[in-house]
Amino acid sequence: MVATPAWPPASLPRLYVDQPLSGGATVTLDGAPANYLANVLRLQPGARVKLFDDRTGEWLGQLDQAGRKRVTLRILEQLRPREPVPDLWLLFAPIKRGRIDWLVEKATELGVARLAPVVTGRTVVDRLNLERLRVHSIEAAEQCERTALPLLDAPVALDKALAGWPEDRRLLFADEGGGVPLAAAVRPGPAAILIGPEGGFTDAERAAVRALPQTQPISLGPRILRADTAAIAAVSLWMAAAGDWGVAVPQRS
Ligand code: SAM
Numbered sequence: 001m002v003a004t005p006a007w008p009p010a011s012l013p014r015l016y017v018d019q020p021l022s023g024g025a026t027v028t029l030d031g032a033p034a035n036y037l038a039n040v041l042r043l044q045p046g047a048r049v050k051l052f053d054d055r056t057g058e059w060l061g062q063l064d065q066a067g068r069k070r071v072t073l074r075i076l077e078q079l080r081p082r083e084p085v086p087d088l089w090l091l092f093a094p095i096k097r098g099r100i101d102w103l104v105e106k107a108t109e110l111g112v113a114r115l116a117p118v119v120t121g122r123t124v125v126d127r128l129n130l131e132r133l134r135v136h137s138i139e140a141a142e143q144c145e146r147t148a149l150p151l152l153d154a155p156v157a158l159d160k161a162l163a164g165w166p167e168d169r170r171l172l173f174a175d176e177g178g179g180v181p182l183a184a185a186v187r188p189g190p191a192a193i194l195i196g197p198e199g200g201f202t203d204a205e206r207a208a209v210r211a212l213p214q215t216q217p218i219s220l221g222p223r224i225l226r227a228d229t230a231a232i233a234a235v236s237l238w239m240a241a242a243g244d245w246g247v248a249v250p251q252r253s
Pocket of ligand 1: 173176177194195219230
């Protein structure tokens with residue numbers, strides 16, 4: 001599966017390409033990106049496109065050739081370097097298709113550095129299509145103008161994730177059983193948010209997570225949120241308090 005951006009684009013079309021970009025280089029695209037540029041947008045030679053590679057940043061490209069199945073672009077100039085990404089991981093139990101796609105899309109837009117599915121005792125989804133999730137993440141990054149993609153991990157069991165937990169990373173454990181309000185718990189520095197599945201965590205899991213010294217149990221208020229709502233609410237609060245939402249953004253042209 002290859003990502004294709006939402007249509008119609010508000011400004012120049014913007015695409016992720018999985019190859020390092022540099023000024024003067026030629027990039028050849030086929031498959032879905034080529035189809036999007038040549039057949040959906042019907043771009044002609046000379047048209048401008050923004051490209052990013054998750055390595056060097058964002059570049060302005062110009063269409064050289066637009067065949068039905070293959071498009072060639074010349075890289076003109078760098079527009080932006082690769083951005084620094086707020087150091088927030090989102091650990092989440094896999095949930096149903098549709099909801100997990102939404103979660104990945106929104107977490108990417110909100111700016112997380114890493115998406116880490118964790119399998120818990122009450123996780124009901126037994127197979128995760130990582131390729132589909134990656135496509136959703138790329139489409140979201142294209143749309144929201146990220147120049148860096150979040151890492152997307154293969155699922156690991158919760159106990160394994162806890163066993164290898166980095167010493168310097170706080171684990172903000174969204175515990176529907178209670179905790180301090182997230183807004184009061186956020187500190188600068190590396191962090192992760194842990195969200196459970198539809199059925200919540202088992203008592204043994206809650207005890208194991210709480211036993212980790214890096215854990216801070218947090219509450220997301222008096223109502224029980226769906227897992228996807230909880231994830232996006234928590235990431236938003238963290239981004240506002242410790243992420244890059246505190247930085248003034250210059251007026252966009
Ligand atoms: N079945 C669980 C119950 O009834 O207690 C609810 C699980 S909830 C749908 C899914 C996950 O979202 C939880 O495991 C937790 O991580 C998070 N969550 C939902 N509401 C929350 C809240 N008010 N405070 C903290 N975490 C919450």
